[in-house]
Amino acid sequence: GSEKTATEVKKGEPVKIGGLFDITGGTGDVGTPYAEGEKAYVEYINSKGGVNGHKIELIGDDYAYKIPEAQKLYQKLKSSDKVSAILGWGTGDTEALRQQVATDKLPFFSASYSEHLKDLKQSPYNFLTAASYSDQARTVLKWIKDNHKGGTAKVALIYNDTAFGKSPIEDAKAYAKEIGVDIVDEQIVDLKALDTTSQLLNMNKKAPDYAIINQTWGATSTILKDAKKLNLKTQFIGLNWATGEGLVKIAGDASENFIGVVTHAFPYEKDLKGMKDVEEYLKSKGQKLEDKNQKFIQGWVTAKIMAEGIKNADKMTGDGIRAGIEKINNLDLGGLAANVTFTKDNHAGTNKIRLAKVKNGKFEVFTDYISYK
Amino acid sequence: MLKVNNLEVMYDKVILVLKGMSMEVPKGKIVALLGSNGAGKTTTLKAISGLLKSENGQVTDGYVEFDGERISTLDAEQVVKKGVFQCMEGRRVFEHLSVEDNLYAGAHTRKDRSQLKHDLEKVYHYFPKLEMLKNRQAGYLSGGEQQMLAIGRGMMARPKVLLLDEPSLGIAPLLVKEIFSIIKRINEEEGTTILVVEQNANVALSIAHYGYIMENGRIVMDGPVEQLLANQDVKEFYLGTSQGGRKNYREVKSYKRRKRWL
Amino acid sequence: MTFFLQILVTGLVIGSIYALVALGFVLIYKSSDAINFAQGEFLLVGTYICLTLVTAYNIPFIAALIMTLLFSAVLGLVVERVVLRPFIGEPVISMIMATIGLSSILAGIVHVVWGHETRVFPKVFPEGTVKIGTIVVAPVYIWSFFIVLVLLGAFTLFFKYSKMGIAMRATADDQQAALSMGISVKTVFAVAWAIAAVVSAVGGVLLGNINGVNSSLALIGLKVLPVAILGGLDSIPGAIAGGFIIGVIESMTGAYLDPYFGGGLKEVVPFIVLVFILMFKPYGLFGKREIERV
Amino acid sequence: MNLLEVRNISLAFGGVKALNDVSFTIRKGEIFSLIGPNGAGKTSMLNCISGLYRPTEGSISFEGADITGMKPFKRAGLGIARAFQNIELFSHLTVLDNLMLGRHTKMKTGVLAGGFYWGRAQKEEIEHRKAVERVIDFLEIEDIRNIPVGRLAYGLKKRVEVGRALAMEPKLLLLDEPMAGMNAEEKEDMARFILDIHEEMGSTVVLIEHDMGVVMDLSDSVAVLDFGKLIGKGTPQEVQENPDVIKAYLGEEQFI
Amino acid sequence: MRNPFVMECGEFHVNYKQDTALFKIARVRWRVLAMLALFFAFPLISSDYVIGLVTLCGIAAIGAIGLNILTGFTGQISIGVGAFLGVGGYTSAVLTAKLGLSFWVAVPTAGLVTALIGALFGIPSLRLKGLYLAIATLAAQVIILFVISRWDSVTGGTSGLVLARPTIGSFAFTSETSYYYLMLVTLIITTVFTLNLFRSRVGRAFIAIRDRDIAAEVMGIHLFKYKLLAFFVSSFFVGVAGALLGHYTMIVSPELYSIGVSVEYLAMILVGGLGSVFGSIYGAVFITLLPVFLRLGVESLSVVFPELGAIFNGLKEVAFGAVIILFLVYEPEGLAKIWRNIKDYFRLWPFSY
Ligand SMILES: Nc1ncnc2c1ncn2[C@@H]1O[C@H](COP(=O)(O)OP(=O)(O)OP(=O)(O)O)[C@@H](O)[C@H]1O
Ligand SMILES: Nc1ncnc2c1ncn2[C@@H]1O[C@H](COP(=O)(O)OP(=O)(O)OP(=O)(O)O)[C@@H](O)[C@H]1O
Ligand SMILES: [Mg+2]
Numbered sequence A: 001g002s003e004k005t006a007t008e009v010k011k012g013e014p015v016k017i018g019g020l021f022d023i024t025g026g027t028g029d030v031g032t033p034y035a036e037g038e039k040a041y042v043e044y045i046n047s048k049g050g051v052n053g054h055k056i057e058l059i060g061d062d063y064a065y066k067i068p069e070a071q072k073l074y075q076k077l078k079s080s081d082k083v084s085a086i087l088g089w090g091t092g093d094t095e096a097l098r099q100q101v102a103t104d105k106l107p108f109f110s111a112s113y114s115e116h117l118k119d120l121k122q123s124p125y126n127f128l129t130a131a132s133y134s135d136q137a138r139t140v141l142k143w144i145k146d147n148h149k150g151g152t153a154k155v156a157l158i159y160n161d162t163a164f165g166k167s168p169i170e171d172a173k174a175y176a177k178e179i180g181v182d183i184v185d186e187q188i189v190d191l192k193a194l195d196t197t198s199q200l201l202n203m204n205k206k207a208p209d210y211a212i213i214n215q216t217w218g219a220t221s222t223i224l225k226d227a228k229k230l231n232l233k234t235q236f237i238g239l240n241w242a243t244g245e246g247l248v249k250i251a252g253d254a255s256e257n258f259i260g261v262v263t264h265a266f267p268y269e270k271d272l273k274g275m276k277d278v279e280e281y282l283k284s285k286g287q288k289l290e291d292k293n294q295k296f297i298q299g300w301v302t303a304k305i306m307a308e309g310i311k312n313a314d315k316m317t318g319d320g321i322r323a324g325i326e327k328i329n330n331l332d333l334g335g336l337a338a339n340v341t342f343t344k345d346n347h348a349g350t351n352k353i354r355l356a357k358v359k360n361g362k363f364e365v366f367t368d369y370i371s372y373k
Numbered sequence B: 001m002l003k004v005n006n007l008e009v010m011y012d013k014v015i016l017v018l019k020g021m022s023m024e025v026p027k028g029k030i031v032a033l034l035g036s037n038g039a040g041k042t043t044t045l046k047a048i049s050g051l052l053k054s055e056n057g058q059v060t061d062g063y064v065e066f067d068g069e070r071i072s073t074l075d076a077e078q079v080v081k082k083g084v085f086q087c088m089e090g091r092r093v094f095e096h097l098s099v100e101d102n103l104y105a106g107a108h109t110r111k112d113r114s115q116l117k118h119d120l121e122k123v124y125h126y127f128p129k130l131e132m133l134k135n136r137q138a139g140y141l142s143g144g145e146q147q148m149l150a151i152g153r154g155m156m157a158r159p160k161v162l163l164l165d166e167p168s169l170g171i172a173p174l175l176v177k178e179i180f181s182i183i184k185r186i187n188e189e190e191g192t193t194i195l196v197v198e199q200n201a202n203v204a205l206s207i208a209h210y211g212y213i214m215e216n217g218r219i220v221m222d223g224p225v226e227q228l229l230a231n232q233d234v235k236e237f238y239l240g241t242s243q244g245g246r247k248n249y250r251e252v253k254s255y256k257r258r259k260r261w262l
Numbered sequence C: 001m002t003f004f005l006q007i008l009v010t011g012l013v014i015g016s017i018y019a020l021v022a023l024g025f026v027l028i029y030k031s032s033d034a035i036n037f038a039q040g041e042f043l044l045v046g047t048y049i050c051l052t053l054v055t056a057y058n059i060p061f062i063a064a065l066i067m068t069l070l071f072s073a074v075l076g077l078v079v080e081r082v083v084l085r086p087f088i089g090e091p092v093i094s095m096i097m098a099t100i101g102l103s104s105i106l107a108g109i110v111h112v113v114w115g116h117e118t119r120v121f122p123k124v125f126p127e128g129t130v131k132i133g134t135i136v137v138a139p140v141y142i143w144s145f146f147i148v149l150v151l152l153g154a155f156t157l158f159f160k161y162s163k164m165g166i167a168m169r170a171t172a173d174d175q176q177a178a179l180s181m182g183i184s185v186k187t188v189f190a191v192a193w194a195i196a197a198v199v200s201a202v203g204g205v206l207l208g209n210i211n212g213v214n215s216s217l218a219l220i221g222l223k224v225l226p227v228a229i230l231g232g233l234d235s236i237p238g239a240i241a242g243g244f245i246i247g248v249i250e251s252m253t254g255a256y257l258d259p260y261f262g263g264g265l266k267e268v269v270p271f272i273v274l275v276f277i278l279m280f281k282p283y284g285l286f287g288k289r290e291i292e293r294v
Numbered sequence D: 001m002n003l004l005e006v007r008n009i010s011l012a013f014g015g016v017k018a019l020n021d022v023s024f025t026i027r028k029g030e031i032f033s034l035i036g037p038n039g040a041g042k043t044s045m046l047n048c049i050s051g052l053y054r055p056t057e058g059s060i061s062f063e064g065a066d067i068t069g070m071k072p073f074k075r076a077g078l079g080i081a082r083a084f085q086n087i088e089l090f091s092h093l094t095v096l097d098n099l100m101l102g103r104h105t106k107m108k109t110g111v112l113a114g115g116f117y118w119g120r121a122q123k124e125e126i127e128h129r130k131a132v133e134r135v136i137d138f139l140e141i142e143d144i145r146n147i148p149v150g151r152l153a154y155g156l157k158k159r160v161e162v163g164r165a166l167a168m169e170p171k172l173l174l175l176d177e178p179m180a181g182m183n184a185e186e187k188e189d190m191a192r193f194i195l196d197i198h199e200e201m202g203s204t205v206v207l208i209e210h211d212m213g214v215v216m217d218l219s220d221s222v223a224v225l226d227f228g229k230l231i232g233k234g235t236p237q238e239v240q241e242n243p244d245v246i247k248a249y250l251g252e253e254q255f256i
Numbered sequence E: 001m002r003n004p005f006v007m008e009c010g011e012f013h014v015n016y017k018q019d020t021a022l023f024k025i026a027r028v029r030w031r032v033l034a035m036l037a038l039f040f041a042f043p044l045i046s047s048d049y050v051i052g053l054v055t056l057c058g059i060a061a062i063g064a065i066g067l068n069i070l071t072g073f074t075g076q077i078s079i080g081v082g083a084f085l086g087v088g089g090y091t092s093a094v095l096t097a098k099l100g101l102s103f104w105v106a107v108p109t110a111g112l113v114t115a116l117i118g119a120l121f122g123i124p125s126l127r128l129k130g131l132y133l134a135i136a137t138l139a140a141q142v143i144i145l146f147v148i149s150r151w152d153s154v155t156g157g158t159s160g161l162v163l164a165r166p167t168i169g170s171f172a173f174t175s176e177t178s179y180y181y182l183m184l185v186t187l188i189i190t191t192v193f194t195l196n197l198f199r200s201r202v203g204r205a206f207i208a209i210r211d212r213d214i215a216a217e218v219m220g221i222h223l224f225k226y227k228l229l230a231f232f233v234s235s236f237f238v239g240v241a242g243a244l245l246g247h248y249t250m251i252v253s254p255e256l257y258s259i260g261v262s263v264e265y266l267a268m269i270l271v272g273g274l275g276s277v278f279g280s281i282y283g284a285v286f287i288t289l290l291p292v293f294l295r296l297g298v299e300s301l302s303v304v305f306p307e308l309g310a311i312f313n314g315l316k317e318v319a320f321g322a323v324i325i326l327f328l329v330y331e332p333e334g335l336a337k338i339w340r341n342i343k344d345y346f347r348l349w350p351f352s353y
């Protein structure tokens, strides 16, 4: 048993892409629409005739957010299905597979935007399709710096004790120092926290003007509710996984005035050019944009970038697709996300984000795509 | 009243323990069931009381009849409701319950709850020691006290038939006498029918009306007590006496007589 | 001082939720000596049922809650009948493993029926906060606090005096002997599971009102295990005390230690305290000790 | 010479005084019986001797050395072996393995040697196997040596338990009601074993038994406990005639 | 029916050495050899994917044997295996990646370090029993993971560490096949070691403690020492498994060692059979492959009913739970027992009566 993995795909044959989805696991609430978005785009592009005469076949499965399952599923995708690239999901599994995808030469997109995936030496086959968590945090800090009135802005960081949660922290602190924003406090809040009173009270002793949250919806909502209960004056700003329709739903009133980092468009931003394709696809399925949420768009966009890479590829192998992705230059995503550009020495597609504020139970985007640079 | 007919019992679908066991317990009498270790006495009782199922045992042939009704397919709790109550081997008191709660547990199937207080008094009347200990945790009682509790628990169920499995096990001689005299009194005063399984043949036969002897899964001898007491083999193997009165254990090394029925 | 009191009260009210969930463990353990690893999923199912009744069928909350409790009771009965009945008389470890299997089954069903989207209760408990002096508490927690106290009383009496309560304790001690008393072990288990499911559902509905409902709610089950152990697995007052103690320790650690350790100690310290206490009280604070005589 | 000296032992559980100022000595090579009503503290006394209970007061010495605070496993090393009132065998192990466990203190194989099972470990295993086979022969349990003890009938279990204690080649053998639940015939067998052990192996035996016939026939001396107090001791004859003992334990009329 | 009192016909052991042998009967010895040959030849006929899966099974089996030593044989329930796997993985990662030691030194060292930490967390077993002890091991799980994710300077914190595949000289174990052999040899050593252990003094003492600790103590077994020893030996193998797993997947991170992993290992030994060495292996294979087969099933069903994909994902969990329960109901003694039954059946076939 020593056959090589995916050989070159012949003309006219489908290109196989592997998918690692979380449907039933800990992040199933956002993983499910994300996976749907990816599948939807693939179906959409195939209905348009595929790319370069290849249909795309997305072979994916639920790994329930369990890393060992992800590893087994990856083995299968690689050895059995012989896929040429992978659409992954969480931070843990992306990390766990980083080395292997490099050995197996399979380009890998995940929904985890850890800064160190930028490091080409460590992770030559990983790509970041949206602004990294660190870039998100830096941009937020920059925005604070630019918009804060009266003295030096005091900022607290709230995150959880996982690779995901901690990912932007060091970079954020370094950047804050650089631009002259005070990081006055850090609080760790568990992803499943029932109560954050002690953290918030401690934080409040430092009286921060802003608190940047890198969490998922559940924990963010708990924080916002407790903050409301304790009547805190701090402005909370969440990175992309804290942001989304789900937060408003769970936190209710407490989410008013919360500011979120928006990496991908909300389906209700119907005016966006890119939303037309989505609408068209959904119509063909008898669905409406209103049924979908932002994570669907995120999946859609991710798959779209992958398809673009395949389009640019000279050879239909993992390596070839990587080269294809590296040729993407200022790909216009029709406003669904910031335009992306990849090169041989840059696998981070963008560092731009938008910011949105919750008004009357709805995220309203109030900036253009901005960046700290 | 209670009739066991040609009963066959198997454990684990493999080990045949009862091989055609038959016996009868007449109403209002005390019947003793004797037999060596592993003969299947406990198994017989369990087959009657429906406790086999929870031990992976099953009745493969024959039946048990109580008041003309077959009970060998019933669940344990139904058998108790019908009025057959087994005091299990080794006392099996509920260790973490108080003595009194143990007694209440015994009355679990009783419908006439208003009578409980009265019956409790009665148990305390037969076993005054239990009253003194009523709030103690049963697990810390001494062996004899636990045995009293086990029998008292049986009384609380007001059974028509009480099955006693080795009530003398590990009990000091004086107390054995006391317990058996109480068993006799319960039989006489309450009219409870009693089937008692014993190793201590002397004491069992001293209160019983009728006796059965079992070996290897079937009855090998039965008869009224007087008749059994007169039997040479019974004397030798169960009563531990021979022609010259009690044998001395220092001298038993010399010879062993074969049992005639083997 | 206000800071301290706020932290203390927060710990107590969170503790009351822990206590509620821990009660479920205790009830199962009291009748079968087993730990129910599906406790979290019971809680989840109950919560979803209530949620569905309220949101999809527009049934008033109280009525929905009562229906949920009835449903939970039935669920407990069904689970006992279908899944756990065969384990009567088997070693406890098999039973525990079966509950792990059960948790997977329930999680799967929840997923098929309700998906993974986070859902939210419509406003059931009054909005805003309750102020006790300078301290603020969310109303849900006040409710939970009182429910816990009521259940504590009710169950204590139940186990001490009722026929079923005695039968349940007896069964936990010795199933065979209980059978020989005419105690229907099946009924005992069924009742225990039904009650445990009901208690969990109450806990779940309260939790659901705090943070919305999705499948990760089930994780509370594992989180509360130390609470049940600390109090003593078979002790109802133990579960309550354990809940409050762990709640307060967590809250205090979060407030006073986390700042020095970079946070996160809050989740760990209860375990350290737990092991420490167990070394002195090997059966928890109020657990019955194994009677070992030779 | 005194093998064991028990001096002023008291033992209390909460409020319950299980033993109250009990003293006696056991001479080397005798069969010593401990009798008394249920709950008198006989088993508790054995537990004190084998180290499972720590007496609240008093001291115990074995071969002249004080062992009051010593852990049970160490006492086993000194040569104190025990068979229990309610059979405490290792029910999933075979008869052979149960007996081999009796040799535990006499063996040395550690984890590594055992795991790799190289020369010395194997040799030791075989050597002790021989010793165990002698016990098996002695107790006439050859045919069951490979059966897990959980499956054995009661009487055989009792015998295996005595065997396990014997495998320790004890200087002092403690037997807690070895004949309970046996019929006359089986009691005779067990009595024969106890006498043989005593004669052939020279072990000193402490026997707890409720069957007065057995006690009176086998013992060299007898001690009687009641409510944790020693109410009489001496030869069987003396004890049988002691009025306190008769009142508390034996009763006026004797069972056959 | 086979009479349990009669020995297998035609086999006589004339000395104790034969009678204490691991595989007493010649035919069994042959069968074992044949199985071994099969395992060694297996990669030649199989795909990388399957070899990879079997490698994962094998590594899990080493860990499961380790856990079984503690839980199945010594009766000390542990829900901390996950974290001990982590200790093994991390130790090896730190030793190789940070200190530059060789894999061949690092893995045994990882075993030893895990063993020591295991023994440390075994200390509560002095006083705690049963489920209470189980929770103390759960505490170990939580505490160890906390330390791992906080000790950034050594462990790389939450983002973990990257490991390399081992090398001998210029040969690197990068292929699935080569790593498979590495696993296989380790598994064989583990298995033989454990089998030996339980036919000699220490192993017997472990079982005695499980069956009846008080009696064991009276037999001269130092309970505390032996319990710690059981934690030590058990954790050693778990640590080795963790290290092997780390080098196989080439990554260690705290999220890999969650409580879920601990529960999964418990499931392995329960389904396989408590107190059975081969059972641990069957159980490890079963629990590792069950999701794979369920996924296969779902996939083939999805081809027929593509719309029902989401439902199938839920059903997968249902099936997983149901299989475990059915196992426990129909064969509480686990796969090992089923295997024995099959053997018994064939041995006496056609006279199985
Ligand atoms: N649950 C069981 N599973 C398998 N075999 C059993 C079981 N219970 C009893 N046996 C076997 O059945 C036989 C008869 O046992 P039983 O307990 O009925 O005997 P007994 O006459 O009561 O003996 P004793 O006087 O020792 O109590 C014994 O050989 C015993 O090993
Ligand atoms: N571990 C314990 N905890 C509390 N009380 C105990 C304990 N062990 C024994 N006792 C108490 O000590 C007293 C003596 O018990 P012990 O078992 O020594 O009696 P015994 O003479 O062996 O009686 P039997 O003949 O019934 O076996 C009893 O009252 C018993 O309840
Ligand atoms: Mg019996």
Ligand SMILES: [Mg+2]
Pocket (backbone or CB within 6 Å): D042, D043, D044, D085
């Ligand atoms: Mg005693």
